[in-house]
Structures are given as C-alpha cells and as structure tokens.
Amino acid sequence: MRIATLTSGGDCPGLNAVIRGVVRTATGLGATVVGYEDGWTGLVEDRRVQLYDDEEIDRILLRGGTILGTGRLKTSDFEASIDRVKENLADAGIDALIAIGGEGTLKGARWLHDNGVPVVGVPKTIDNDVNATDYTFGFDSAVAVATDAIDRLHTTAESHNRVMIVQVMGRHVGWIALHAGMAGGAHDILIPEHPFDIEDVCKRMARRFQMGEKYGIIVVAEGAMPKEGTFVMPEREVDQFGHQKFDDIGAVIAHEIENRLDTDVRSTVLGHIQRGGTPTAFDRVLATRYAVHATKAALRGDFGRVVALRGETVKLVSFEEAVGQLKVVPDHRWESALSLLG
Amino acid sequence: MRIATLTSGGDCPGLNAVIRGVVRTATGLGATVVGYEDGWTGLVEDRRVQLYDDEEIDRILLRGGTILGTGRLKTSDFEASIDRVKENLADAGIDALIAIGGEGTLKGARWLHDNGVPVVGVPKTIDNDVNATDYTFGFDSAVAVATDAIDRLHTTAESHNRVMIVQVMGRHVGWIALHAGMAGGAHDILIPEHPFDIEDVCKRMARRFQMGEKYGIIVVAEGAMPKEGTFVMPEREVDQFGHQKFDDIGAVIAHEIENRLDTDVRSTVLGHIQRGGTPTAFDRVLATRYAVHATKAALRGDFGRVVALRGETVKLVSFEEAVGQLKVVPDHRWESALSLLG
Amino acid sequence: MRIATLTSGGDCPGLNAVIRGVVRTATGLGATVVGYEDGWTGLVEDRRVQLYDDEEIDRILLRGGTILGTGRLKTSDFEASIDRVKENLADAGIDALIAIGGEGTLKGARWLHDNGVPVVGVPKTIDNDVNATDYTFGFDSAVAVATDAIDRLHTTAESHNRVMIVQVMGRHVGWIALHAGMAGGAHDILIPEHPFDIEDVCKRMARRFQMGEKYGIIVVAEGAMPKEGTFVMPEREVDQFGHQKFDDIGAVIAHEIENRLDTDVRSTVLGHIQRGGTPTAFDRVLATRYAVHATKAALRGDFGRVVALRGETVKLVSFEEAVGQLKVVPDHRWESALSLLG
Amino acid sequence: MRIATLTSGGDCPGLNAVIRGVVRTATGLGATVVGYEDGWTGLVEDRRVQLYDDEEIDRILLRGGTILGTGRLKTSDFEASIDRVKENLADAGIDALIAIGGEGTLKGARWLHDNGVPVVGVPKTIDNDVNATDYTFGFDSAVAVATDAIDRLHTTAESHNRVMIVQVMGRHVGWIALHAGMAGGAHDILIPEHPFDIEDVCKRMARRFQMGEKYGIIVVAEGAMPKEGTFVMPEREVDQFGHQKFDDIGAVIAHEIENRLDTDVRSTVLGHIQRGGTPTAFDRVLATRYAVHATKAALRGDFGRVVALRGETVKLVSFEEAVGQLKVVPDHRWESALSLLG
Secondary structure (H helix, E strand, C coil), X not given: CEEEEEECCXXXXXXXXXXXXXXXXXXXXXXXXXXXXXXXXXXXXXXXXXXXXXXXXXXXXXXXXXXXXXXCCCHHHHHHCHHHHHHHHHHXXXXXXXXXXXXXXXXXXXXXXHCCCCEEEEECCCCCCECCCCCCCCHHHHHHHHHHHHHHHHHHHHHXXXXXXXEECCCCCCHXXXXXXXXXXXXXXXXXXCCECHHHHHHHHHHHHHCCCCCXXXXXXXXXXXXXXXXXXXXXXXXCCCCECCCCHHHHHHHHHHHHCCCCEEEEECHHHHHCXXXXXXXXXXXXXXXXXXXXXXXXXXXXXXXXXXXXXXXXXXXHHHHCCEXXXXXXXXXXXXXXXX | CEEEEEECCCCCCCHHHHHHHHHXXXXXXXXXXXXXCCCHHHHHCCCEEEECCCHHHHHHHHCCCCCCCCCCCCHHHHHHCHHXXXXXXXXXXXXXXXXXXXXXXXXXXXXXXXXXXXEEEEECCCCCXXXXXXXXXXXXXXXHHXXXXXXXXXXXXXXXXXXXXXXXXXXXXXXXXXXXXXHCCCCEEECCCCCECHHHHHHHHXXXXXXXXXXXXXXXXXXXXXXXXXXXXXXXXXCCCCCECCCCHHHHHHHHHHHHCCCCEEEEECHXXXXXXXXXXXXXXXXXXXXXXXXXXXXXXXXXXXXXXXXXXXEEEEHHHHXXXXXXXXXXXXXXXXXXXX | CEEEEEECCCCCCCHHHHHHHHHHHHHHCCCEEEEECCCHHHHHHCCEXXXXXCXXXXXXXXXXXXXXXXXXXXXXXXXXXXXXXXXXXXXXXXXXXXXXXXXXXXXXXXXXXXXXXXXXXXXXXXXXXXXXXXXXXXXXXXXXXXXXXXXXXXXXXXXXXXXXXEEECCCCCCHHHHHHHHHCCCCEEECCCCCECHHHHHHHHHHHHHCCCCCEEEXXXXXXXXXXXXXXXXXXXXXXXXXXXXXXXXXXXHHHHHHHCCCCEEEEECHHHHHCCCCCHHHHHHXXXXXXXXHHHHHCCXXXXXXXXXXXXXXXXXXXXXXXXXXXXXXXXXXXXXXXXX | CEEEEEECCCCCCCHHHHHHXXXXXXXXXXXXXXXXXXXXXXXXXXXXXXXXXXXXXHHHHHCCCCCCCCCCCCHHHHHHCHHHHHHHHHHCCCCEEEEEECHHHHHHXXXXXXXXXXXXXXXXXXXXXXXXXXXXXXXXXXXXXXXXXXXXXXXXXXXXXXXXXXXXXXXCCCHHHHHHHHHCCCCEEECCCCCECHHHHHHHHXXXXXXXXXXXXXXXXXXXXECCCCCCXXXXXXXXXXXXXXXCHXXXXXXXXXXXXXXXXXXXXXXXXXXXXXXXXXXXXXXXXXXXXXXXXXXXXXXXXXXXXECCEEEEEEHHHHHCCCCCCCHHHHHHHHCCCC
16 A cells, blocks of 8 residues: 655644654555655645655654645645646555644645545644644644743743743644643733733732732733733734734733833743754654554545544544634633632 | 642652642632641651742742652551541641542542541652553653653664663553653563563564664663563562562663674663653643642542543542552553554 | 852853852851842842752752842942942951852942952853853853754754744854854854845855755844945834844844745744753853852952853953953854854 | 765764764865764775765754764774775775774874874763863763753652762763762762762761751762772673773662661662763854864864864864873862862
8 A cells, every 4th residue: 555644734843753653654564655745735746755664764753843844735726736636646656645734734634535535634733722632742842842931931030020921822722821831830821712901910910029929920822812992902914824913912911011010021932943843752652643543544444534632542533523613722721720820 | 728738659740730739729719738748657747837829839840859758658557547647637727638649649548538537639650550540740751751861872872783772660550661662762662561572572673683774772661571481580679568679671681682683782771860850841730730620629628539630621530440450551552552663 | 257149130040050159168168158139239238148058059059040139230329339338248247249240240349349348250141251261151051042942943944944043142242143053053143243244144045045955044143233235224222221122133134035035034032031941061060160269269368350261270360351351252263153054 | 175084982972063064064165075984994894975965964963973883993903904994095085084083083093193094083072081172072961961860860869868879971080970960969979080988978978967958969970989998899890891890889889878877878870871862052062163173174184183172262182182191080170079069
C-alpha cells in the first residue's frame, strides 16, 4: 500500500512527530509513504517527496514545524481543483491520504472524503479548540512556552513593583491563557469566552496591593474582549482573510489600567515563539499515538474519520464531530480557575 | 472552617502546587489551612504549621518537593495512633483533612476515614499507577526529565556508534518508560508488564545495524524483568521494607548485550533527578485543579473520596476505586508503542 | 563588622545570587548583613531588612530579580540626600556598602565613595556594556532566553517560508543581538554599533532565496539604526528620562523588507522575558564569584573599587575604569560574526 | 583552497557548531570543505564526506555530538600510518586540516604538524582542562546539565531530609564539580585537586544539621580521592586503556557518611547525559568563534597552532602551550568556593 500525508494550516510543535510516526508505522507494516509539500497546495500542484524510514526521519521527532512545509489554500481554489487532486493521487498510486491540520484543514479533508478521496484526519491546533478530542498536540508545548515566559515575568514584575501583562495566543478560545495562567500563577486571566470588565480587573489588582502584595501578572488571550459598554477598543485592523488583527489587546489593557491605578504596567506579546521549537514530551507522545492510529486506520481502509484523544484512549471519530464547533473553555473550568485569581 | 493538609510518601513535582492551591482556594472561601509536617508522622506527633495565602505560598507553585516534608510511617504504627490522631485533629479544631499521596497514603487515608476522620484524598505518584485517574501529577514532569536525558543520549550514542541504555523509574509499572521511550524515540522499551527476551532485544538491535543505523537507545523501567528461562538475573538486594532493590537492571542488560553483539554498550541510571525540580506546566495545572476540587469537596463536607482526572474533567471517586489495584500499561498502549521500535 | 547591600537599576538574573553570596560569605567570616530596599531610595528613606544565612537566603540563588527590590532615583535627588544617607548608615552601624547595579548605579556609588561612604561596586547589566569586565552577570541568561526564542522561530519560519525578525534588548550596544544571533544561527544581525543599509539587508536575504533557502532569521538590537539617507525611521517617542523608546524597530524593518521583497515577514519583540527568570549556571557562578570578592574586599576595607572579570580571574578595578565608557562590540567580533551571515 | 576537518576523542556539545562554522566560513571565502569520519581512523582509512553550506549543515548548530563521528585511535597505530595519511590528504587535494579534539587529539595534531601536515587545532573538552584557553566549548553545557540536576535534587533532598550526593564528570580536574557545585548551591564539593577527609565532610554536614538545616547536597567529581590514611577506597576496576574506572566514588562516600552520621544518604551518577544534547548559547558562540578563527588561520596558511579564548579574544597559541599540562582548578578559585560551603 501507498500512503500520502500532508500538513496544512499554521505550524505547531508535533507535526514532524506525526510525520515520523506515520512513516515508521507504515514502513513497519510494509507500506510506503509520500509527503505532499506545503499543504493542499502541494497536493494540487503535485509536489511530493518520498519519505523513508531512516535516521533523518527519526530525528525530526524533536524538531518543531513541519519538514513538508504548510500552506493556506482558499477553499474555493481547493474545491475547483478536485479533479486534478484525484488525478494526482491516482497517478502517484496513493491508496490513502492522512491529512494533518486544524479546523480548516479537517473541513477540507471531509470535503475531499465526501468527493471520493480516501482520507484519515489528524487534528492539529495550538489552540486546543477541536471539539472531538481532549487535547490536540502543540497545545501543551505552547502552554509550556507561555508558562516559562510568565515564570520569568514574575521575577521582574516583583523586583519593580509592576503589573505585567502577557498576551498569549487564542483568538477564539482561551485554552492557552487558562492553562498558562493557572500554571504560571497569574493573578488575572482574560479569555474570549468571558468578556472582561476593566473596572473589575482593576479592582482585583487594587485589592492585591491593599493586601500588601507588590506586583501582579495578568494573562490575556489575544481574542479577549471588553464587556459591552465598559470601554471602547481601538478599531482593529483587518487582514487579507477578513480576520481582525489582535496584536494590541495587552497594550490596550495596560493603558487602561495605568489610567485607573497609580502603578507601572508593562505588556509583553509572546507571539510566534509559542508555536515553534521542540515539542514537549507530552506532545510527542500524543502526536506519535495519533500517527500510529491514523496509519493503521488508513491501512485497513477505515476512511472518513479523525483520530481523537478521549481520556486515556485514542479513538476514531467522525468528521462531523471533529469540525462541528469550536471547543471553548467550559464553565466548570473557568470557575475553578477563578478560585485562584487575585 | 479549618482544613488540614499533609503530604506523604515519595516526593514528586506538583505537591507544592497542590498545597498552594488548597491554601488559595480555602482562604478565598473564608476557611483557614494548617499543614502537618512529614506526612502521617507529623499528624501523629502533632507537628503543624499555619499556612497563609501570601507571596511565599504563591511562589511554591514552581518548586519541586513539598514544603511540608514527607515521611513513611509503618501502617501498624499509624493504626496504633488513631486515638492520638483524632485528639490532635480535635484539639486543633480541624474540620477536614486533605491527604496528598500515593497508593500507601490513600490506603491510610481510607482507613482514617473508615475510623471517623473526615478525609479527602489527592492521588500523587510519579509512576502514574493510580487506578482511578487518567494521570497523576508528577508523572508528566518525570517523563519530561527522562525524555530530555534520552534526547541528550541520542547525540552521544550516535557520535560513538554505541548502544545506550537508560534506566528510568517504574518498579511495578512501565508508564514512565513507555512515555519517555515514545517521546525520546527509543529503539527498544522494556517494562515490567512484559518480561523481555534478551535474544529478541539483541535481534532488534542487530537488525538496526544491518539496516545501516549506527546506534541504538533502549529505555528500561527499573522493574523490567527477563522472561523466565532466558537469562539469570543477579540476585537483588532487599531493602528494609522487603522490596527488592532495582539499581542494576540497565547495567545487567548492557552486559548481556555486549556478550551477544559486537558493540559498545553503556548504561545510565537517571535516579532521583526524575522526581525533583520545577513541575511542568501540565503538572502544575493538574495539581492545581486537584487542589481546587479537593478543597471545595472538603468545605462542603463531601468526605471519603479521592479527586481523579477523567478525560477533561476532575471528578471525585471512592477510595475503593482509587486504591483497589495498580494501573498497568494496557495492551493497546503497548502494541501501539511496538509499531515504533527497532 | 556590618555590611549593607542594595540593588539598583533594571533587574536582571543573578542579582539574588550576589545577595546570597554576600550573606553567606560575610556570615561565614563573622560579619552581619543588612539589605536596603528598592535601591538608592531605600538607603535614603532608611528602609532596610536584616539578611540571615538560612535556607530562605540559600534558595534565592535560583530566583530571578532581586528580593530587595530595585528603583531608579534621580541623580539630583540622590545627591541632595547625602547627609541623610550618611546618617542612616551611621545609625545602622554599617561599616561598608556593597552596591550592585549598572552604569548609573556605579556612578552613584562612586559619587558616594568620593563623599566619604565606604563602597564596593558590583557591576550588573543585561547588556554587557560595562567597560572594565569581560562579562556582566545577567547577560548570559538574556542571551540564553533570546537564543531559545530564535531556535523556536527557525522552525516556524521554515514551515511557512517566512522571514522572521526578532528584536532583542540593547539600546546602545549590540552584545545580546550579536551573541544570540551567533548562537541562534541568524542570517542577519543588526546592532547599534553598525547602522544598517536596508538595501543590503534585503540583498542578503534575496541571495538566500536565490540559493534555494526557504526562510530567514534576522536578529535586531532594539537600538539598531538605519544608515543616514537610507530610509526614514518613524519618529520615536521619548520617555520621562528623555530616552527614545525603541519598541518598534523590528516592525519597521519587517515593513521595509516586505516593501522590497515579495515575501512574508513577521516580527517578534522579546521584551521583558529577557530579564527575568532563573539565571543560567554561568551567571550564577559569575554572580557568586563577584559576591565573594566584593565581600572580602569590603571586610578588609578595600573600598572605592568595582569587581570585574578579566579572563579567568575576578579583580578589583577603579570606578573610573568601570564607568568611564560603554563597552561596545569591537570590530574584530563584528567581522567574525559577518563570516556567518547570509 | 580545500580544507579538511575531523572530530576526535569523546564527543561534546559544540562539535557540530565548529563543523558548521568551518563550512560556512570557508565556503563564504571561496574554499571547499571535506570531513573525515570517526576521527583519526577516518583519516587513516580515507573515509571522507563533502560538506556543503546548506540548510542541513546550518541546522547542526543545535545538535549535540558530531555528525562526522569520532573515534579513539592508539597513538602507535596512528604514528605508523603517517605516510598513508599524507597520501590520503594529497590525493584528496587537501591544503589544510582542522583537527577538533582534546588533549590526545591535539597531541596527535601536533605530531602530524611536526611531520609536515598543515594543521590547525581546535581544543575540545567537557572537562575544561586545556591549558591555553580560558574555556573550552562543551564545558558550559556540561555544567548546565549538572546544575539542572542539582536544582532538582535540592527539592527532593529537602522533602525527605536527606543528604544527596551527585557525581559529575572530571577524572583529573574538578572544573565541572566546582562550577556546577557553585551554581547549584552545593553544601560540599569534592574535587581531584584537593583530596578530601571524610571526617571533615561529615563534620560540615553535621554542623548544618545542628544549625537546623534539614538536608545537604554534595557534588563529587568522579576523580575525587580521599586523603591518604582516611579511609580505604574499594579497589577500582581498570579499563582496556589502563584507566581506572570511576563509577563508584559517589556511592562509596554515601556509604561512609551513613556509617558516621545518622542520616539517609543517596547517590546519583549523572553519567553520559552531561556530554549530550543541544549546546548552551555560550558554547555555540564559543565553538563558532573558534571555527571562524581556525578557518581563517588555515586559509592564510597559519599552521601549527591552536585557537584559544583569552579574556574576550580568540587567539592562536602554540601546540606546546595547549597540550603542555592539564589546567587544574587554581587555589584562588578553590578558596572562593570554600566561602560558600557548609
């Protein structure tokens, strides 16, 4: 048998661990593997490389990003190319495609499958917002990087009696902010799921100072929003895909707090370092388990499904389940985090 | 209300995160917290400290070990002291006890509860072998330390064309070896659940060399055992508790491989570094969630239970469920790891 | 004897290691130690704490920042308080003051010494720009943080075929950019000592792409400046001390490159994480050696000098030597870095 | 011009950084580079690979070990092969050889040079014992690994009121023990340069306990020796090169302390993890600077010398200076460390 794989969407730690896992599992079971370059684009343009189970592949387990490259193809362009995609797969003798990616990629994979391509999906997102799975790989690594940064900010905030704001990834969901905030011992956490009242934020911080504490750490998801009617956000720029740019929320909040409290406030935007670098052991294990399960599913012809972690077990779920809706931070998680703030 | 807490058994990263979480949650809800020193011993001897929700407590989130100290009290000594324990708790005005520990500690906690002490348990083990919970805190940190060591050993093994054996914790279960081995890209993994045949180990390694690879990494749980009739283990020393000492399995295997293959083999025992140091973000989050749930259970009088992670949710389970039997590596996990070896 | 110490100026990893080293060395030699809070301000306002050689002090070796707090006092305010400072020191029975800080602090220390206060200086700067010493502590830690970030950016830049710009600390000198750039394998490095020509930067990057490379990493010191006549920098804001704010140079360069090359360019500002967190082993050793030498100098009455690393030896140099002029990146270092760019 | 390079002796972090630096510098200056495999052996057997300045070479900057492999050739075998070596170099058109290695390698390099081969040496040793240079690369990484381990052991020692012994590399010199001990806040440090009296070690530790401390950390270089007449070391095994094996000194000391003090003592041997893995930023910069200087020396025909760090400058020194004698820990360093023990 001959398996193809590709990585699409934003990169994250663990993509290479999946690629390695697919190659080793498939090779061990007598199949061969090719990789398409730069996501769906490479599939459409038929740019592919043979992947061998050698020391080179073995070593990518530790490497962030994806050796296959990634890309973002417009859905319409993609759908217009369905015939070419099928031709390319047929010409290359591909029996199964393992598509590794986030929400958008999995929707594309589902559409391909609905149009007759034998696909297995592997969910990937830094943001941990895929519905069907307890965790996506990349998330733990992003939280680890953000937590390490928060640990560092504690000591400098404390030395200077400052409030430090750290803006982490999460446009639509607050998972990274929640976990990094809990792990980093943040004194406030602001997430998209719960619009914040700047007056409340200031009150919590003021109470800390009244209790004799000298500094504070606030973790802000980039998609955090003020409650209606509290203060007016500066208008956000819109990027080429029509998404608002969220580069500024930390700085905006810093400004608002400085206006209200007599304290020095600094803001740090973590940015791209959250998605790069060697994956944590947790993410390497998860990515590898996904790879083994997806490959075995592909080899036995169990298509149209997505691997997912449920408790201690990796399962196969339907595309519907996986991409139906974003997994947001549930109320019970938010409430237990609130016990620790202030 | 007045809550007491203590940590018992071997230390592991995240104990302090639980203590901090208990103090912050309880204080925020109007309760006070005392800590007993050195595990059950401190409870028996009435050595306790008041724990305040200040910057000092806040900072222990990052610190390995336990600020309360830990200890191992013989069950018989413990049981003989039940009246004194009850008196001590009554004198100190304690309404609830949160006991943090492993198998042994939880059994003690259950016995206390059966004898009328209001207890909530928090499971703790490096080894991840508590039955009722998907993960115990400390495990992820131990795996991270072991994986980091394996990453380092790859480069030196490769430079010298050697086989490197790394012995990790796990006397009765192979969780650390399994996860660190998968995360570290080990070429063989030996765990207590599956006695190994030294000839098979050598065959797998020999095949690697035949394929042109130049080196190999083998991860061995300290409790790994050869299959009956394969080779004779040197007799193991027995410690004061009647446990066999497992200091040597890596070196024994190294010796056996050197006898069978014409290759340089070295063994490294990771030892205590696996249980020390700053917990990973994952463990800090898990320990903190346990703390919040255990404290809330204690405050509402929900005694006789143990917090446990099930999928994405922290639940309360019975002592029976938690301490009934060790959680071993299940077959489906072992089989998917096997796909990646060699 | 009775020694006082204080930390002043921006915080950096290793300050606590010096404080610990002073306390342990002095206590071991029979002296006592007090710490003034928040830099010169605490000295003027007579806010001090007794420092004991206990486990608490021992543990700060690992902690970033400074347990004494720091501050920035205006030189004029400071000089106006000389009588009060002398009174405070006399009242507290202080025989010697160990002042830990950067350029500004050491100038203050020198002025105090010239006015009759027995002072020993310990140089501290993230930026490594103190003239008399090969290295200042904090620098190695800052470079380590920046290098770790660059390592992460490589993998994401490579996956997306992007140019990544990372802005590091260094308003007046390029040491952090130079070392992190070399350690991180940057393809271009821009430092204040050598104004850059944006056309040259683009040419080097374009040549990379022509050679088949897919991405590039550029490390920019925050004080990097374009060559006169190349392009006009947006006007910089000026802070309360009359310093230009340098928040934007990475973004400005990203914009300029995107205008000139047909490529995706992203910019990341590392910010305060470079000055926080556990110091590297190198910085802990250096800070501790400084502490031992400064304390011994203070105890034998060798005042008016600054500890400095020269090759393998810690020496005492005059204040003049230490604060005369900034230590910039010398030409031979710059030239050898250039061999590696592109 | 055509440059050859090879790595010989024990591997250490930074070897690949030198190889990369040589390739990039030489290629940038119009030369080509070949690498001989497995140290001198590859030179004798004419096993060589062409090294290109591509992304693959660029990436090894982060990788521990050496992509060229290393080996240990007996001096007599090596010297017998001088004609073959010269022939091999002449046949391959090599104009200069950059030999990267420790004491033994540099002696070989010097002998080659004396016999007419154009050689430049690059010193390499984990142990930091090369006489002519302030630091060798690999040392900072080894110290970082050991310090990280000591940090972890503090928390577990403290939780269990134990003495923890950690045995680090250093058969003949105590540099790693000294630096890791200082950085890790060890309470005792034992190095080969100063034979220890076990009674003194116990007294220092006993005094700690009398002062109310609960635990202790002792760092032991593997070559540490008891003072004559204090206690008898178990006889050491001798390896194939006639070197004594030093696997046991930590365990021996643990046993002796347990015999004398009523306390729990555990010993950990760090082993090979000290020489593997990603080099620290410090080592990457140092290795890269060595590479640039050695390559430029080779290209301008400045043979028969070794690169060395002196203060802030990389210089060329004679082979005599570099290999004359081991650089031991000098007395002033030892004395300043003693101030911090106990």
